[in-house]
Amino acid sequence: MNKLGKLGGTAALAVAVLATLLPLYWLATLSLKREVDQFAVPPLWVSFQPTWAHYSDIFVNRNFGRYLWNSAAAASVSTLLALAMGTAAAYSLARRPRPGLAFWILSTRMFPPVVSIVPLFLMLRWAGLLDSIAALMLLYTAFNLPFVVWMMRGFFQELPPDLEEAAMMDGQTRLGALWRVVLPLVRPALAATAAFCLVIAWNEFLFALIVAQTDQAMTLPVGIAGRVTQYEIKWGAMSAAGVVAMLPVFLFAALMQKHMVRGLSLGAVKG
Amino acid sequence: MTQIRLERLSKRFGATLALRDFSLDIEESEFLVLLGPSGCGKTTCLRTLAGLEQPDSGRILLGERDITGLEPRQRDMAMVFQSYALYPHLNVFENIAFPLLVRKLEAPEADRRVREAAARLDLAGLLERRPRELSGGQRQRVALARAIVRRPNAFLFDEPLSNLDAKLRVDMRAELKRLQHELGVTSLYVTHDQAEAMTLGRRLAVMKDGVLAQVGPPEEVYSRPANQFVAGFLGSPAMNFLAGRVDGGARRFVSGALAVPLTAEHLERLGDGAPVTLGVRPENVEVERQSGDGWLPGRVWVSESMGNENLLVVEAGEYRVRCRTAPEMRLEFEAPVWIRFRPDRLHFFDTSSGRALWP
Amino acid sequence: MTARRSEAGWLAWTAPALLVLGALSIYPLLFAVEISLRTAGGYGLDHFRRLAADRLFLVSLGQTLLYTAAALALEFALGLALALLVNREFRLRRLVRAVLLIPMLLPPVVVAVLWRLILNPEFGVLNGTLRGWGLETRGLTWVAAENTALLSVILVDVWQWTPFLFLLLLAGLQGLPVEPFEAAVVDGASRWQVFRRLTLPMLRPVIAIAVLLRGMDLLRVFDQIFILTQGGPGFATETVTLYIYRTAFRFHNFGYAAAMSFVLLAATTTVARAFLRLLRQQPA
Numbered sequence: 001m002n003k004l005g006k007l008g009g010t011a012a013l014a015v016a017v018l019a020t021l022l023p024l025y026w027l028a029t030l031s032l033k034r035e036v037d038q039f040a041v042p043p044l045w046v047s048f049q050p051t052w053a054h055y056s057d058i059f060v061n062r063n064f065g066r067y068l069w070n071s072a073a074a075a076s077v078s079t080l081l082a083l084a085m086g087t088a089a090a091y092s093l094a095r096r097p098r099p100g101l102a103f104w105i106l107s108t109r110m111f112p113p114v115v116s117i118v119p120l121f122l123m124l125r126w127a128g129l130l131d132s133i134a135a136l137m138l139l140y141t142a143f144n145l146p147f148v149v150w151m152m153r154g155f156f157q158e159l160p161p162d163l164e165e166a167a168m169m170d171g172q173t174r175l176g177a178l179w180r181v182v183l184p185l186v187r188p189a190l191a192a193t194a195a196f197c198l199v200i201a202w203n204e205f206l207f208a209l210i211v212a213q214t215d216q217a218m219t220l221p222v223g224i225a226g227r228v229t230q231y232e233i234k235w236g237a238m239s240a241a242g243v244v245a246m247l248p249v250f251l252f253a254a255l256m257q258k259h260m261v262r263g264l265s266l267g268a269v270k271g
Numbered sequence: 272m273t274q275i276r277l278e279r280l281s282k283r284f285g286a287t288l289a290l291r292d293f294s295l296d297i298e299e300s301e302f303l304v305l306l307g308p309s310g311c312g313k314t315t316c317l318r319t320l321a322g323l324e325q326p327d328s329g330r331i332l333l334g335e336r337d338i339t340g341l342e343p344r345q346r347d348m349a350m351v352f353q354s355y356a357l358y359p360h361l362n363v364f365e366n367i368a369f370p371l372l373v374r375k376l377e378a379p380e381a382d383r384r385v386r387e388a389a390a391r392l393d394l395a396g397l398l399e400r401r402p403r404e405l406s407g408g409q410r411q412r413v414a415l416a417r418a419i420v421r422r423p424n425a426f427l428f429d430e431p432l433s434n435l436d437a438k439l440r441v442d443m444r445a446e447l448k449r450l451q452h453e454l455g456v457t458s459l460y461v462t463h464d465q466a467e468a469m470t471l472g473r474r475l476a477v478m479k480d481g482v483l484a485q486v487g488p489p490e491e492v493y494s495r496p497a498n499q500f501v502a503g504f505l506g507s508p509a510m511n512f513l514a515g516r517v518d519g520g521a522r523r524f525v526s527g528a529l530a531v532p533l534t535a536e537h538l539e540r541l542g543d544g545a546p547v548t549l550g551v552r553p554e555n556v557e558v559e560r561q562s563g564d565g566w567l568p569g570r571v572w573v574s575e576s577m578g579n580e581n582l583l584v585v586e587a588g589e590y591r592v593r594c595r596t597a598p599e600m601r602l603e604f605e606a607p608v609w610i611r612f613r614p615d616r617l618h619f620f621d622t623s624s625g626r627a628l629w630p
Numbered sequence: 631m632t633a634r635r636s637e638a639g640w641l642a643w644t645a646p647a648l649l650v651l652g653a654l655s656i657y658p659l660l661f662a663v664e665i666s667l668r669t670a671g672g673y674g675l676d677h678f679r680r681l682a683a684d685r686l687f688l689v690s691l692g693q694t695l696l697y698t699a700a701a702l703a704l705e706f707a708l709g710l711a712l713a714l715l716v717n718r719e720f721r722l723r724r725l726v727r728a729v730l731l732i733p734m735l736l737p738p739v740v741v742a743v744l745w746r747l748i749l750n751p752e753f754g755v756l757n758g759t760l761r762g763w764g765l766e767t768r769g770l771t772w773v774a775a776e777n778t779a780l781l782s783v784i785l786v787d788v789w790q791w792t793p794f795l796f797l798l799l800l801a802g803l804q805g806l807p808v809e810p811f812e813a814a815v816v817d818g819a820s821r822w823q824v825f826r827r828l829t830l831p832m833l834r835p836v837i838a839i840a841v842l843l844r845g846m847d848l849l850r851v852f853d854q855i856f857i858l859t860q861g862g863p864g865f866a867t868e869t870v871t872l873y874i875y876r877t878a879f880r881f882h883n884f885g886y887a888a889a890m891s892f893v894l895l896a897a898t899t900t901v902a903r904a905f906l907r908l909l910r911q912q913p914a
Contacts, residue, residue, distance in 0.1 A: 042762035092643035142654035356809035
C-alpha cells in the first residue's frame with residue numbers, strides 16, 4: 001500500500017465523514033439560531049447567538065410533546081410485542097423447520113406498504129380505530145414481525161439444541177428451557193433486533209400519516225411533515241423538531257452500535 | 272534458483288518478539304526444513320521471506336539483490352499454505368492458471384503449462400471441479416500445482432501436510448521430496464513435525480523463541496545436537512535426561528541413586544565435579560531381564576507394543592527412563608528389569624546453559 | 631406426548647405471529663384485491679383497463695424506475711468504495727464506521743426536511759455557501775425546478791441510504807477468507823487484479839442481496855419525496871407510491887388506487903424474481 005494511496009484513502013474517508021456530519025451539524029445550528037441569523041448570507045457556521053426559543057416553541061405551542069410521547073409509545077409497545085411473538089415463532093421455526101410457513105412470514109416484508117394502506121384505512125375506520133395510537137402499535141407490530149422472525153431464526157439455528165435438551169432432561173418444560181437457557185444466550189441478538197425495530201417504528205411515516213387525523217395520534221414524523229407545506233416552512237420550529245426526532249436515534253446508535261452492526265451483517269451475509 | 276540469505280531479521284508483534292536477530296542461508300536449489308515448536312517464529316520467518324510481513328530490522332537477499340523492501344508480487348516466489356488458500360470461486364484449472372494469468376501469459380502457453388503441472392500432480396481428471404468438491408489431499412495437490420506452474424525463485428511451504436490424515440501425509444511427503452528434486456527450486460519448508468523434518472530436507476534448521484538453535488544435515492542434528500533443546504525436540508520417544516554431577520574420583524556420572532561409568536576422555540572434556548545433564552536416546556538404552564555388571568535395576572512402569580518394537584518406560588531410581596526394545600521382549604507391569612546406557616551413545620549437556628558438551 | 635400433540639405444540643408457538651400477520655398483512659392484501667375489482671355495476675377489471683391507458687401512471691412508473699436505477703447505481707458505487715476504505719485496519723475505524731452509518735438510521739421525513747432547508751434557493755446553506763464563493767445561484771433552484779428536481783431528490787436518497795449498502799458490503803468484505811488474498815499477492819497479482827478477480831467475484835452473493843433489498847425499497851419510495859417536492863414541480867418527481875397515495879386520499883378513489891398498488895406489487899415481485907433467477911444461473 002503506497003503512501004499516496006493511503007493518503008488518498010484517508011482523504012476520501014474524511015470527506016465522507018464530513019459529508020455525513022455537516023448537514024446534521026447545520027440542522028442543529030438552525031435549531032439554535034435566532035430567526036435573523038437563520039437567513040444570514042453568507043451562512044453562519046459558528047458565530048451566532050444561540051437561543052432555546054424554538055425548542056420551547058414546539059413543545060409549548062405546537063404540541064410536539066404529544067407527538068414525542070405518541071412516537072415513543074407506539075415504537076416501544078410494538079417492539080415488545082413483535083419481539084415476543086416473533087421470537088416464539090422464530091424459535092419454533094428453527095427447531096421444527098417449516099419452509100412453507102417461514103416463506104410466507106418472511107415474504108410479507110416484501111409487500112409494498114402502499115398496497116395495504118387503502119384496505120387498512122378502511123378496516124381501521126370500520127373498527128373505529130382511526131386516529132388512535134393503539135392502531136399504530138398493532139400496525140408496527142405487524143410491520144416488524146417478519147424482520148424479528150428472520151433475524152432470530154438465524155440466531156436460533158446457530159445454537160445447537162443440546163443446551164435446551166439438557167435443560168429438559170433436568171426437568172424444564174420447553175418454554176422454561178427457552179426462557180432460562182436459550183434467551184440469555186441470544187441476548188445480544190435480541191438487543192440488536194429490538195434496536196432495529198425501535199428505529200424502524202420511530203421513523204415510520206406512511207402508516208402514521210394514514211392513521212393520524214388529529215393531534216391525538218400524531219407521531220413525530222407526521223407532526224413534522226404536517227408543518228411542511230408547499231409555501232412556507234417555519235425554519236426554527238422545523239429544525240428543532242428535526243433535532244428532537246433525531247436525538248433518540250443518535251443515542252441508540254451510540255449504545256447499540258456494535259450489536260446492530262454485528263446483527264445486521266450476520267443476518268445479511270447468511271441471506 | 273538462487274541462494275537466499277536471511278540476515279539478522281527481527282520482528283515484533285505487540286509485546287512478543289517473534290524473530291530475534293535471526294540469520295539463515297539457504298543454498299541454491301536446496302531443500303531446507305525449518306523446524307520448531309508452535310510459536311517459535313518459523314511461520315513468521317517464512318511470511319517475512321514471502322513479503323507478507325515486513326521485518327523491523329535486517330535484510331533479505333536473493334542472490335545479490337536486496338529484496339527486503341519488495342512487495343510479495345515482486346519477489347517471484349511461490350507459497351503453499353497450510354490451508355491451501357485455493358480461490359473458492361475458480362475451478363482447479365483456473366486456480367492453477369492464476370499466477371500465469373496475472374502475468375498476462377499467452378493463453379495457449381498458459382494452457383500447456385497448467386496441463387503439464389496438473390498431469391505431474393495427477394489432477395488431470397479434476398480440472399473442472401471447484402475446491403469445495405475436492406478432498407483434502409486433492410486440494411493440497413492443486414495448491415502444489417499452482418506453485419510449480421511457474422518457475423519461481425523459491426518455494427515456500429507453510430506446514431502443507433499438517434491438515435492431512437496420517438497415511439496421506441506419509442505418501443505426500445515422498446511425493447514432495449521427489450518433486451523438489453526434479454524441479455531443483457530453492458525451497459524453505461516450515462513444520463513442527465519431526466518425521467517430515469528428518470526425511471525431507473537436505474539440511475535441517477531448528478528454531479526456538481525466534482532464534483536459530485542449530486542447522487545442519489538431519490543426521491548430524493540428530494546425532495550431534497548442539498544443545499539440550501534440539502536434543503529433546505528431535506527423536507520420538509524423546510531423549511532421556513538425567514541431571515547430575517561428574518564424580519572424577521570414582522570415574523562416573525552420578526545422578527541420585529544412579530551411576531554411569533565415564534571414560535578418561537569424558538572426564539577430561541567435562542571436568543571433575545561439573546554439573547552436567549546426561550542424555551541418552553531410548554534406542555540406546557539396553558534392557559535385560561537379568562542383571563549384569565554395571566547395569567541399573569528398575570521396574571517396568573508402562574509397556575506399549577508397537578508391532579515392530581516395544582516402547583518401555585522403566586522406573587529406575589527416581590527416574591522414568593524411556594526405552595525401545597525388540598518386539599519379542601514382552602514385559603508386564605512391575606516386572607523387574609536391568610537397563611544400561613550404551614557407553615558410546617551418551618550425550619552430555621551443561622546443566623545451566625543447555626549447551627552440548629559431548630559429543 | 632404423541633407426535634401429533636407435539637406438532638400442535640410447535641404450531642402454537644407461531645400462532646400469535648401468524649394471527650397478527652394474517653389480520654394486518656395478508657387480509658388487507660386480499661381486501662385490496664376485492665376493492666380493486668369493485669366497479670359501478672358489481673365486479674370487473676374496469677380499474678385495470680383504465681390504468682393501462684393512464685399516461686400519468688406510466689410516467690410515474692418510468693420516473694420510479696429511473697429514480698431506482700440512478701440511486702442504486704450511485705449508492706452501490708459509493709457504498710463499495712467506502713466499504714473498501716473502511717475494511718483496512720486503522721485507528722478510529724470503529725468511530726468512522728459508526729458515524730458513516732448515522733444517515734440511514736434517521737427518520738426519512740427529518741432527512742427530507744433537513745435537505746429542503748439546505749436546498750432552499752434563497753436562504754439554504756448550499757446556495758448560501760456557493761454565493762459566498764462568488765458563484766451565481768439564481769438558476770439553481772434544486773427541488774423547485776423541473777430539470778433539477780429529480781436529481782436533487784436522488785441525491786438526498788444517496789445521502790441517506792448509501793450507508794445501508796456500505797454496511798452490507800463491509801460485512802461481506804469482512805466475511806471473506808484472508809488466505810486466498812495472501813496467495814494472490816504471492817502469485818503476483820496487482821491490487822487492481824486482486825479486486826477484479828478475487829474481491830468482486832467472491833462478493834457476488836452479498837452484492838446480490840444488497841442490490842435486491844435496496845432496489846425493492848427504492849421502487850416503493852415515498853417519505854422523502856412527499857416532503858421534498860410532493861411529486862412536483864408539476865409531475866417531475868411523481869413516483870408510483872406518491873400517485874397511489876394521492877389517488878386514494880386526495881381524490882378518494884380507493885378502487886383505482888388499489889388497482890395501481892397491485893400493479894406495483896406485480897412489478898416489484900417480477901423484478902425480484904427475475905433478479906434471483908439471474909443470480910442462480912451464474913456459477914456462484
